[in-house]
Amino acid sequence: MAGRKNYDIIIVGAGTAGLTAGIFCRMRKFSTLTIDLKEPGGQMTSIYPSKPVMDYPSYDLVLAVELADSIIKQTKKLGIDFILGERVEEILTVSDGFDVVTSDVRYKAKAVVLAMGIGLFNQRELGVIGEREFTGRGVIHGIPKINTAKDKRVLCVGGGNSSLEVALAVKDIAKEVTLIHRSKSFEAYEFYKESIMNSQVKVKFHTELKEILGEEKVNEVILFNREDEKYEKLKVDLVVINIGLVPNFKKLRDWNLEVDNAGIKVDSEMRTSREGIFACGDMVSYPGKLKLLISASGEGSIAAESAFKYIQKKNQEG
Ligand SMILES: Cc1cc2nc3c(=O)[nH]c(=O)nc-3n(C[C@H](O)[C@H](O)[C@H](O)COP(=O)(O)OP(=O)(O)OC[C@H]3O[C@@H](n4cnc5c(N)ncnc54)[C@H](O)[C@@H]3O)c2cc1C
Known part of the structure; x- marks a missing residue:
């Protein structure tokens, strides 16, 4: 020593x-x-x-x-x-x-x-197909540098403060932002909830991310609505996961x-x-x-x- x-x-x-x-x-x-x-x-x-x-x-x-x-x-x-x-x-x-x-x-x-x-x-993972494969190639766990979202179609996963903060932080520079949460309401500050609901961020409750697809980089995800039990495809360039x-x-x-x-x-x-x-x-x-x-x-x-x-x-x- x-x-x-x-x-x-x-x-x-x-x-x-x-x-x-x-x-x-x-x-x-x-x-x-x-x-x-x-x-x-x-x-x-x-x-x-x-x-x-x-x-x-x-x-x-x-x-x-x-x-x-x-x-x-x-x-x-x-x-x-x-x-x-x-x-x-x-x-x-x-x-x-x-x-x-x-x-x-x-x-x-x-x-x-x-x-x-x-x-x-460590950041919690969802454990879905494509998550590990595309980490660093369009999938981020935690908080990205804001500029990473510039002109991109962003999917934010999670209903807590961190996820809402990311959606709010990138909404003005991203091409579009979708925020999904598996429950019926967010578990975040009222201040953030209100700001999200009054913004152009597209919110999908009762929704889970099931699969992340792409080639070199992420270009699509498959979502599942737990309420009506329907699958949906969404074109995205960046998936930001904040689930604890x-x-x-x-x-x-x-x-x-x-x-x-x-x-x-x-x-x-x-x-x-x-x-x-x-x-x-x-x-x-x-x-x-x-x-x-x-x-x-x-x-x-x-x-x-x-x-x-x-x-x-x-x-x-x-
Ligand atoms: C995305 C995000 C947004 C947030 N926004 C807010 C907000 O707006 N307002 C708010 O009040 N809170 C916010 N928080 C929470 C806040 O950041 C934390 O509560 C706060 O940083 C905790 O401080 P800390 O000193 O306990 O730990 P940390 O800030 O995590 O610091 C711990 C330090 O210990 C060092 N360390 C760890 N292990 C070792 C080791 N073995 N040897 C040497 N060094 C070590 C690390 O390198 C680190 O620098 C946010 C958190 C996140 C993730």
Whole structure:
């Protein structure tokens, strides 16, 4: 192992939760290291940089990448150290705290805040014919770059916020947009539902995607209406699938952290089942948890304050 450094707190993940936790650690004047396997910003920069965010206080509308940039600038001013491009593989309990182990370096801290977001999730697949074959050739899982839809006939699959957001984001540059959902109504913000219903997006409820067809690229899909049990062919150039995420919590179990179906179990102080390890953001589970930027920020502040109290107590004891 190449090096060994000492910090009060190590934060794993530089998304909204981890960045906010960092701000509060520095308010307490803790030496703080944040490790991320990618660039800072989390989902805002890696999944939906050009999406307008409309539900973050103080901005009526801000591009995700701009919101991320302003949080990152704030953390840099406060003197948080960043290690980017390294994946945390293991967290070992040692006599004076924790060893946070990446592929080639071992970092040391008195407490750890986990903020790994959806790093442990994969996009859910439909499992239909043509889905895998055409992935990257007209089929996208998740959020595409908006320009990918330019002048294309787009099919959005899914009835949650992400799917409606994609349809709304691309509707003005795409040739046409069809949005299908297998149920009778969307499971999304009323704001998005209203915007969709007042737009030129063609909505088909009770409808499933059955098959994706094409040659070099996608050119047609087969849809199935569950109500009248009829099949329909639709010419499309781009299929965007957003039907949720599948968690992979094996690593968390290996790290001896208690998990349930939704993520790492935490209490109201963002304490995990391992003393001295706190967690926040999309990866945590508790009753009423919302997967939003603002909740990730709120939980980041709680996790940092709890880590502060934990270290203070340890110092008094020792
Ligand atoms: C398409 C889409 C649109 C959304 N729109 C909105 C919106 O408009 N408003 C809103 O409030 N919320 C929105 N959300 C939800 C919001 O983005 C999340 O709730 C938020 O990003 C969670 O932040 P986080 O810090 O917990 O995780 P993330 O943003 O996922 O950050 C986690 C970070 O941890 C890093 N990481 C993971 N594993 C490791 C590891 N082992 N080692 C090192 N680093 C690691 C990742 O690289 C990542 O940078 C949207 C989500 C999606 C998918």
